[in-house]
Amino acid sequence: MKNFLSLCLLAFLSATTVFAQNKKEVLMTIDGKPVYANEFERVYSKNLDLVQDESQKDIDGYLQLFIDYKLKIAEAKEQGLDKTADYTKEFSKYRDQLSRNYLFEDKVAEELAKEAYERGKxxxxxxxxxxxxxxxxxxxxxxxxxxxxxxxxxxxxxxxxxxxxxxxxxxxxxxxxxxxxxxxxxxxxxxxxxxxxxxxxxxxxxxxxxxxxxxxxxxxxxxxxxRQPKVEVSHIMISDKKGARDFNPEERINEIAAMLKQGENFESLAKQFSDDKNSAVLGGKLKPFTKGDLRAPEFEDAAYNLKNIGDISKPVKTDFGWHIIRLDEKLPMESFDQQREELEKKVNEGERSKIVTSATNKKIKEKYGFKKEASYLPFFDTYLGDDILKRKWEMTPISSNDDKVLFTIGDKKATYSDFAKYITERQKSTRPYKLKESLLVDFYDEFETNELKDYFKERLEFENEDYAAILNEYRDGLLIFDVMDKNIWQKGKNDSIGIQEYYNKSKQDYQWKQRVDADIYAATSEALAQQVLKMLGEGKTSEEIKTTLNSDAKVNVIITPGVFEIDQRELPENFEIKKGVSKIYPSHDSFVVVNVNEIIAPGPKSLEDVKGKVLSNYQNDLEKSWMESLHKKYDVEVNKKTLKHVKKQLK
Missing domain, CATH: 3.10.50.40 (Chitinase A; domain 3)
Structure with a gap:
């Protein structure tokens, strides 16, 4: 799904509505098409706190951003992006989500969610x-x-x-x-x-x-x-999906397990060795969960098998790698309000949705008036061939004499032809049916429901100013996404020659810091670190050191080889960069010795190393040039008298 919501913060969501046009103060025109003052006032008041550049917080500065936004919308429509199937589908989906806040179905869904909450205990x-x-x-x-x-x-x-x-x-x-x-x-x-x-x-x-x-x-x-309540755990993860590693992940997790048995601090080991970087900085702590929340049943089972706070599991294998889990807290059952959003989502996606639909349809019919006209079964049972059961039916035109009205909702009539068109599209995604009559009954129920809801949504945009404004925000937000995707993001992504040229011109902006090719020795005590120093001085290899200082029962030292930038977390704080064996550094309850094999001078990163950042900067340049072309293409005229009035109103 397109994540256009974050885009909208940058795109300055518009709120053009039929209501905005009642106030005939034209703030500006774009190729003669009016943009009304109260649209600008609305978005200015709504989004001012989101603007980070102080120079754009005054009305004149903000107006320039608003003009850029309106130019993108104009260009999107010029390119026909508001007519594409993808746009129509996405907008319809968002309209359905938004209208739920106004439809009667929310009340029914809430009651079913409360029932589910009680049962879920x-x-x-x-x-x-x-x-x-x-x-x-x-x-x-x-x-x-x-x-x-x-x-x-x-x-x-x-x-x-x-x-x-x-x-x-x-x-x-x-x-x-x-x-x-x-x-x-x-x-x-x-x-x-x-x-x-x-x-x-x-x-x-x-x-x-x-x-x-x-x-x-x-x-x-x-x-x-x-039912079991949620638990809170911490974990140390060693990934086995991290490409070619210089150590065996299973061996590493067993080493860490041995260190924990020896009394080493869990949080320190997580910070130093865990490959789950998000939790590592928190000492391995994860968000609370219950069974079924994670995509790792082995992890869940191991967590729930821990009985007492502080208990630590044996190494556990999941699809993500190896884990050691510590039980931190058993949480009380969540309240209904805490679970409400998730429960209502499940209600509306499962079998319960039929109950919600039935109650909603009844309310809409009562609000606008509903009258059934001609029966559909006698006509459609003959009109539809048996090829409908194979999902290959082709619609033939229905004569005006036969094209009767199925039902009326408010001032809208649904005809046989409307139903036939629905069947034509719906058959493509239907399950197999044995009987034509069963298919017709199900399709008619769906058709009637869709017509009722569509009518409700159409009327809502005229009856409710807030709904109409928010709906237009979605409408324009999607257009902004599509026009940017077509003209900037995809264009930049697919322009390998342009990316290379941009990198060549700006490679001075993408530099490695000083790096070291080194082996990092983390010992459990200063005395052991002294032994590491002594053995390195004697020319012992890392494998010889590990074999001598570790045993099957006890892990005293963990060795991490690799190439590290000077401020990388694996290196101890205040590390002195020089070739050879370092002094002993206290670090995360360990004592660290670093054997520097080579010092690598600062230098440019290759394009492959920084391709994501280069692409982002290249796309920013493309957008800047594109916006300059839009300002030349469209004639923008600001009504200074109205702008003066707007400034007075907003101040």
Whole structure:
């Protein structure tokens, strides 16, 4: 998704609306097209605190930035970027998100989120029996499935072993091996009707028959337990994805584990050796999480297996590398307000969304008036060929005599032709259907919902000034992104010759500091560091030193070879740059000796070393030239009388 929100801070979000035009004070024109004073007043007041350059905080300075912004919008429209499919799709997506704040569905979503929060306090251990019957099954097959599950439930209620019944009759894959056992699950883990039945059934009891998209179920609840709250941990990570390393990651993590057992400080080791740089500077501390939050189940399991505050895990392997984890805190359960945003997102993305949609549609119909006209099934059952089931149906024009009105919402009529166009597009992304009638029912429900919401959003832009202003901010923000992407970012990124020429002209701006090719020895005590000094003086290799001073039971020294800039964190503070073996430096509860093999003088970095920074600077130059061309291309005239009035108003 385009991250245009940060862009908008730079682009000075516009707020042009139908309401802004009521106040006919024209601040300026761009090729004769008016820009109104209250648009400028709005963005100036809104964004003034975001402007970092003090010279641009006065109205005249800010006006120049505003003109640049409006020129970019004008150029985006000149290039037709407001008509592209990507732009239309992105804008529609943002409009949907924004309108949720005004639609009635938020209230319903909030109630379902509260229900989910309460359910989420428990995990449920349950078993189930499934008799398959999807929503497209023939009536006689549906009835047969229902009668079958009904008979099984009666036998279970009389005391027959539930697991044996599941092995005999359940049509769930793997039922014969597991006996219907699902283990522990919590809210959002199962389809909503199944989840609801499980939470409403007491421990030891069997649920009523439940219908889902899979078929008919009965559920036996074996246990309910309180869900685990979040934990806070610190970790030390050694990545095994960091290219060709000069040491073995597994060996390094085992060395660190041994040092921790010897009583070395966890935070100091994390700062010195952890490859997770974001947490390393904090002594390895991570944000609180619960199971399922991270993309590393092995890490989560290891963290939750730690019982007491301060307990430290054995080395744990994940997709990110090797970790040692320390339990820092077990947190209380979060409040509803703390979880609200995440819960409402899940409500609106899952099966619960159908409940939200139904309630929202009802409210819109009541607000604007809704009337159903002609039935769609008799006509469309004949009009649609069977190739719709293969997603290859092609629409043929509907005559004016046949093109009836399906329904009316407010002053808008939805016709057979409108529905047919919807079917044409919708079939491309539909799931396979067996029956044309089932497809039509689902497509009509979707079509009606879309028409109702679109009408609501259209009216909202006329009825609500704040909504209209914010919506236009999204509209223009997306245009700014697209015009910059096309004319600056992609152009710069793909111009390898231009980047090389820019680098050649400015390579003096990209310089290495003084560097050393060195081996860094971190010892656990000053006495051991003295031994390192002695052995280096005797000409011992780093491998010989490690073998002598470390053992399987105890790690006394860790060696890090590499090339380091003089202020790099691996080197001790106030390190004296000279070739050969250094003195002993205290550093992060260790004692460090550095054997400098070579001193590398400051010099230019290669283009490959600084390509990202060079590209950014090159694009800035492109933008500067581009803006100069826009000022020449468009005729901008500022109304000095209106500007004077604006200054008076804002002061």
């Amino acid at each position: 428990e995990d449920i251990d349950a078993s189930h029996i499934l008799i398959r019957a999807d929503y497209e099954a023939l009536p006689q097959d549906t009835l047969a499935a229902y009668n079958k599950i009904k008979g099984i439930r009666e036998r279970a209620l009389k005391g027959e072993d539930f697991s044996k019944l599941a092995k005999l009759y359940s049509e769930e894959p793997g039922a014969k091996e597991r006996g219907g056992d699902l283990g522990y699950f919590s809210v959002f883990s199962m389809v909503y009707p199944f989840e609801s039945a499980a939470y409403k059934t007491k421990v030891g009891e069997i649920s009523p028959i439940v219908r889902t998209s899979f078929g008919y179920h009965i559920i036996k609840v074996n246990d309910k337990r309180a």
